[in-house]
Structures are given as structure tokens and as C-alpha cells.
Amino acid sequence: MTPPAPTELFGPQSAALGPPGVYLAPDVTAVPRPGVRMDVCAFVGVAPRGPAWEGVDDHALADPLLFEGRARSSAVPVEDWAEYEELFGGYDGPGLLPHAVAAFFAQGGRRAYVVRVVPRSPAPDLTSPEPPARAVLKFADRVRDDAGGRLRLQARNEGTWGNLLTATLRFRTTPLPVPELEGRMLVLAPGASVPVGTLLRLRSSDGADELRVVTGLTRRHARHGGGWERLAALDAPVTGPLERAEEVTGDLDVIDGDPARTRAERFTGLGLTAEHPRWLGAVLSADSRLVEPVGVPRAALPADARLAPAEAELAGHGSDRYHLIGAEDFFGADASDPQAPPAGLDALRDLPDCASVVVPDLYTPAERPATVDVSVPVTFAGAAFAPCVPPPGTRRPTPQPRTELPGLRLDPALRADRAEIVARQRRVVAFAEREGMVALLDVPPGLSAKGVLDWRAAFDSSCAAAYHGWLRVPDPVADRLVTVPPAPYAAGVIAAVERTRGLPFGPAQVVLTDVVDVAEGPGRRGGTEGQALRALHQAGINVCVLGRDGVRITAARTLARDPAWSQLTARRVVSHLERTLHQQLAWVVFEPNGALLRDRLRLAVENMLLDLFTAGAFAGGGPSDSFFVRVPAVGTPAGPASAEADLICEIGVAPSTPLEFLLVRLLRTDDGMLRTEGGP
Numbered sequence: 001m002t003p004p005a006p007t008e009l010f011g012p013q014s015a016a017l018g019p020p021g022v023y024l025a026p027d028v029t030a031v032p033r034p035g036v037r038m039d040v041c042a043f044v045g046v047a048p049r050g051p052a053w054e055g056v057d058d059h060a061l062a063d064p065l066l067f068e069g070r071a072r073s074s075a076v077p078v079e080d081w082a083e084y085e086e087l088f089g090g091y092d093g094p095g096l097l098p099h100a101v102a103a104f105f106a107q108g109g110r111r112a113y114v115v116r117v118v119p120r121s122p123a124p125d126l127t128s129p130e131p132p133a134r135a136v137l138k139f140a141d142r143v144r145d146d147a148g149g150r151l152r153l154q155a156r157n158e159g160t161w162g163n164l165l166t167a168t169l170r171f172r173t174t175p176l177p178v179p180e181l182e183g184r185m186l187v188l189a190p191g192a193s194v195p196v197g198t199l200l201r202l203r204s205s206d207g208a209d210e211l212r213v214v215t216g217l218t219r220r221h222a223r224h225g226g227g228w229e230r231l232a233a234l235d236a237p238v239t240g241p242l243e244r245a246e247e248v249t250g251d252l253d254v255i256d257g258d259p260a261r262t263r264a265e266r267f268t269g270l271g272l273t274a275e276h277p278r279w280l281g282a283v284l285s286a287d288s289r290l291v292e293p294v295g296v297p298r299a300a301l302p303a304d305a306r307l308a309p310a311e312a313e314l315a316g317h318g319s320d321r322y323h324l325i326g327a328e329d330f331f332g333a334d335a336s337d338p339q340a341p342p343a344g345l346d347a348l349r350d351l352p353d354c355a356s357v358v359v360p361d362l363y364t365p366a367e368r369p370a371t372v373d374v375s376v377p378v379t380f381a382g383a384a385f386a387p388c389v390p391p392p393g394t395r396r397p398t399p400q401p402r403t404e405l406p407g408l409r410l411d412p413a414l415r416a417d418r419a420e421i422v423a424r425q426r427r428v429v430a431f432a433e434r435e436g437m438v439a440l441l442d443v444p445p446g447l448s449a450k451g452v453l454d455w456r457a458a459f460d461s462s463c464a465a466a467y468h469g470w471l472r473v474p475d476p477v478a479d480r481l482v483t484v485p486p487a488p489y490a491a492g493v494i495a496a497v498e499r500t501r502g503l504p505f506g507p508a509q510v511v512l513t514d515v516v517d518v519a520e521g522p523g524r525r526g527g528t529e530g531q532a533l534r535a536l537h538q539a540g541i542n543v544c545v546l547g548r549d550g551v552r553i554t555a556a557r558t559l560a561r562d563p564a565w566s567q568l569t570a571r572r573v574v575s576h577l578e579r580t581l582h583q584q585l586a587w588v589v590f591e592p593n594g595a596l597l598r599d600r601l602r603l604a605v606e607n608m609l610l611d612l613f614t615a616g617a618f619a620g621g622g623p624s625d626s627f628f629v630r631v632p633a634v635g636t637p638a639g640p641a642s643a644e645a646d647l648i649c650e651i652g653v654a655p656s657t658p659l660e661f662l663l664v665r666l667l668r669t670d671d672g673m674l675r676t677e678g679g680p
Contacts (some may be wrong), residue, residue: 108500467485522545
């Protein structure tokens with residue numbers, strides 16, 4: 001019996017395989033994805049923990065007025081919700097950032113950058129060299145630093161989460177061949193090696209143990225026979241002769257006792273002085289997500305040769321400084337200042353693969369969105385009608401206490417506050433335009449259709465898209481529904497569609513995952529505002545609408561007033577092209593300027609555009625109808641720009657327009673029957 005043909009195995013019907021054997025599989029047609037990624041989104045908001053005031057190698061990125069060598073905000077890539085929860089915590093705290101990131105991954109997103117916003121205002125003690133609001137751990141007297149004091153560690157970043165940290169330092173010994181002793185010099189046995197900064201425990205003939213640090217290494221001609229012998233200099237003399245020599249290293253265990261998600265780190269083989277190649281302080285600064293040394297210690301030495309383990313105790317409490325966060329913390333210093341340290345959005349500068357940005361905590365509505373308890377109350381109700389009496393000892397659920405962000409609180413119903421919201425969102429859009437991203441904006445909640453149109457009138461940019469209709473979703477930590485903004489859900493859909501179908505396909509009309517209802521606007525449950533929905537759509541507002549199978553976003557439009565830039569796919573295709581050209585044509589600047597360079601450049605660009613045409617990114621029946629590339633010859637006038645450039649390449653493209661509507665005709669036949677048919 002012959003095996004079925006490959007088309008039968010792998011075709012649309014996917015027939016079952018035959019008996020065990022080797023079958024020829026056809027080539028699988030993949031979605032063309034030329035160039036750089038466009039499915040990565042950045043989220044900037046408030047979190048209970050996460051990288052902040054991180055050390056940087058480039059001091060131009062640090063804040064010289066507060067903490068030299070540290071940048072306030074960092075863009076951290078995460079690949080899934082579990083990684084976000086590990087780094088930034090769960091749903092604790094007042095911000096919407098965790099809801100936004102969870103929504104992005106739930107819709108199919110695969111990579112996001114997360115920036116934690118913290119206030120620039122330091123602790124009251126301005127003379128402190130360390131960032132504020134961090135928990136501090138101090139070891140017992142069994143461990144001392146280079147100044148003879150107790151070694152201290154601090155939580156990696158600010159927040160009350162650090163108050164649950166514990167740390168234990170244990171010492172490990174490794175036997176070494178017994179060296180010869182010459183005063184403060186050890187003549188190492190052949191094959192023995194100890195790096196500078198190594199702590200040694202040496203036992204003399206009288207049985208006493210002494211701790212010494214290797215301060216230098218040298219060599220000399222061997223006294224017995226040819227070759228060389230190595231010598232190690234010690235920080236102090238040792239009483240000899242020696243009976244035993246051991247290398248001492250440290251093992252550090254750090255545990256974060258978060259009851260929701262315990263985190264633990266273990267570092268082994270640590271050097272106990274700063275000269276050691278695996279110095280404890282350097283390892284923690286580079287690899288630990290939980291702690292780092294306080295200041296710049298040079299040693300972590302055991303108090304005596306018994307090498308008893310040491311446990312750290314909480315010596316300073318961390319705190320959450322939510323009340324100090326203001327709008328400027330999302331934007332950093334003035335963009336005209338090139339020396340400004342990254343803060344908030346500034347941390348996203350020059351990211352090569354980030355295409356969208358969402359700022360869910362840019363402002364906080366004056367009142368938290370209402371919550372609905374969907375749990376079934378427990379009562380003693382029986383078969384007969386009677387008052388529902390709760391069982392003894394049952395307490396009524398109490399409202400969750402509000403944790404405020406007073407510096408971000410604005411009421412969209414107030415004209416002045418609404419103007420401030422628009423001003424902040426316009427700053428986000430301006431940043432997106434500078435960085436070649438698209439800002440996904442949430443229409444402020446509580447506005448009428450006219451109010452939404454008035455809000456929309458303040459924007460004119462193809463680098464911005466607006467989403468109306470805050471969403472009702474299950475609360476991940478309680479048995480109720482909460483209201484969240486829609487832009488993160490749009491970001492996830494955009495990423496998923498781009499990854500699975502390709503860049504040219506619009507992200508609209510996809511059912512949103514884990515969304516129960518729309519809280520407001522013409523798309524809410526039972527909404528009959530057809531005229532309002534039509535007006536918002538024509539204005540370029542993407543509305544969330546509840547249908548029979550779930551909530552969908554009606555369109556994928558930008559806030560550009562120019563019809564040529566009204567489609568989000570057009571903006572993203574052009575941005576993709578710009579990034580790809582910038583990345584793949586860097587070689588041009590190193591080539592001789594001549595006819596050969598122009599021919600090579602034209603062919604390279606045409607090949608890139610042909611890949612996009614094959615993927616369906618351009619309109620037109622053929623390449624000649626979809627794009628053109630012009631590279632003027634040497635000495636040919638090419639407009640005003642020719643005075644500033646030696647080489648000009650003009651590229652024209654016609655991005656395809658997504659199909660937003662499907663027309664269905666409802667026909668009544670002569671026999672009284674109704675039928676439907678698709679129309680053009």
C-alpha cells in the first residue's frame with residue numbers, strides 16, 4: 001500500500017497519516033515578514049516594584065543632580081505575563097500598568113517593553129548617595145566591610161516589597177596544597193592558583209587558624225630545578241610553618257518573601273574582597289534582581305576564622321512613593337536637553353524593534369471605575385419565600401481600599417482637567433512621532449459623543465490611534481468585574497495580527513479575549529447609538545462594540561486628518577519601510593559615490609519593496625503600480641535637499657487600504673422567502 005500523497009497529508013483537509021514510515025512533507029508557505037519586527041509594544045506606567053534608578057555605564061544617561069551613575073527609568077523587555085510578574089509584581093498598587101500588560105499578552109502579544117515610572121523627588125535627606133525608599137539589610141557582626149563596619153545590602157529598587165527580603169551569607173572552604181611560607185609571601189605548590197583578592201584560611205603548626213587576603217601575585221625562578229614558581233603576597237604576616245591552607249568563598253541566599261510569588265536567588269563561589277574576579281558586590285550589582293550593595297564596599301570579610309554563617313536583618317524600611325508621582329515623571333526633562341537622564345517615555349529612545357507605545361497611567365480618573373460583584377452570596381434561604389439571612393459569622397464584603405495617585409488625578413468631565421489630559425496625550429504623540437512609533441490613546445471615559453469629537457479635534461497625527469469605550473473585564477484578584485482602558489487590548493491585537501497574518505492586514509474586527517462588556521459609548525451592551533457610532537468612525541475613532549460573539553474594535557484608523565494617512569496599516573507599513581531601510585542600508589555610507597553605488601542602492605530598495613508587495617502591503621496589480629524608486633545620477637539636480645546630500649533616493653509607495661465593511665444583501669424572492677448574498 002502506497003502512502004497518501006503529500007497534498008493529502010498536509011493540504012487543507014489534513015488527512016490522517018498512514019502506517020509508520022517516512023513521508024515527504026511539502027514546503028510550508030509562511031507569511032512573508034521582511035525587515036524589522038513591528039509587533040513589539042511599550043508600556044509606561046506605575047508598578048509596585050521593578051527596575052528604577054538602575055546603574056548605567058554611560059554617565060551621560062545618569063542624573064548628576066541626584067544620584068550619579070544611575071538612570072531613573074529603564075525599558076525592560078518581557079516575553080510573557082509570568083516574566084512581567086516576576087520583575088514588576090502583580091496587581092498590587094494603584095496603577096493600571098499590570099492590567100495593560102496582561103491584556104496585551106492575552107490578545108496574542110509576544111514581546112513588550114515595560115517602563116516603571118517613579119518620582120524624581122528624592123528622600124528628605126538630600127545628602128544621601130543612594131536612591132530613596134529602599135529597604136536596607138544589615139548583616140550581623142559576623143561579616144564586616146573594608147572599614148570594619150557591618151556589610152549592608154539594599155533592595156534593588158524602591159517599594160514596600162523590599163521589607164520582606166532576607167539574606168544569608170555562608171562561607172565555604174576549598175583545600176589547597178600547603179604552600180611554603182616566607183614572611184608575608186606564600187610559595188605556591190606547582191599547579192596551585194589563587195587570584196588576587198582571594199581570602200585564605202591558614203593553619204599554623206600550633207593549630208591556630210588565621211585569615212589572610214592575597215594582595216598580589218608574582219613569580220621567580222624555582223630554587224630547586226628549572227622553571228618558575230609562583231608567589232602570593234599576603235596582607236599581613238602569618239605565623240608558620242603551615243599545616244593547612246584553604247580558599248574561602250561565599251554563598252549568598254536572598255529570598256523575597258512575597259506571599260503571592262516567592263522569589264529566591266543563590267550566588268555561589270563569591271569572592272569576599274573587591275579585587276577578586278568574582279567579588280560579591282560586583283556579582284550582585286550585575287546579576288541580582290533583588291538586592292545590591294549599599295555604597296561601594298570593598299570587602300565582606302568574616303569576623304573570625306570560625307566562618308560562622310551570617311544572616312541579615314532589616315535595618316531600613318522601603319516605601320511606596322505613589323503620592324509623589326506627577327505628570328512630568330512620565331516625560332523626564334525637557335526634550336531639548338540632550339543630557340537629561342532617561343525617565344518615563346525617555347527610556348524608550350532608540351529602541352530598534354518597538355513600534356507602539358501605551359501609557360495607561362498617564363492620568364487617573366477622579367473616581368475609580370465602578371466594580372460589580374459577580375459572586376453568589378451564601379444565605380440560609382430555603383424553598384419557601386423568606387428573608388435571605390446570611391450565615392452566622394459571615395461578613396459582608398468591604399470595598400477595596402483606594403490607593404491614590406493624587407498627582408495624576410484628573411476628571412474628564414471638567415473642562416480644565418480635560419484640557420490637561422489632552423496636553424499630556426499630545427506630548428505622548430509628539431514623542432511617538434520623534435521615535436517613529438504609534439501612540440495608542442484611550443479616549444477619556446465619561447464623555448458624550450460630542451465630547452469625544454471635541455477631544456478628537458485636538459489631534460492630527462498618523463502616529464496616533466484612539467480607542468473609545470472602556471472595557472469590562474473579570475478582576476484577576478477578586479470575584480467581580482472592573483473597568484479598564486481599551487488601548488492595551490488594541491496593542492495586543494495589532495501584534496497578534498501582524499505576527500500571524502502579516503503587516504498589511506488591519507487589526508480590526510478581532511474578538512477581544514477576556515472582555516465581558518463595553519462600559520460606555522455607542523458600543524456598550526444594548527447600545528442603539530448608530531448615528532454616534534457612524535460619526536465617531538468617520539472622525540477616525542476606533543470604537544469597541546459588543547456583538548453576539550464578543551467585543552470587537554470596529555476599525556484601525558489613525559488620528560490623521562489627511563485621508564492618505566487615515567489607515568493604521570498605511571502608517572505601520574511606511575514606518576516598517578523606514579526602519580528596514582535604515583537598518584539594512586547602513587553599508588551605503590561607506591561606499592564610493594558613483595554610478596555603481598546608485599545601481600546597487602536602487603536594486604536593494606526595489607527588492608525590499610518587492611518583498612512587501614508580495615506580502616500584500618501595497619495596492620496595485622503589479623510592482624509598477626505599487627511603488628517606484630528613483631536614484632538621480634551624479635550631478636543631477638534633485639531639489640532643495642540636493643544641496644545637503646551627496647546621494648538621494650526617492651521612494652514612492654501606495655499602501656493597500658484594508659477592507660472595513662462587508663456588504664450583505666437581504667433579498668425577498670417572489671415566493672416570500674428571504675435569502676442573503678454577498679455584494680461587492
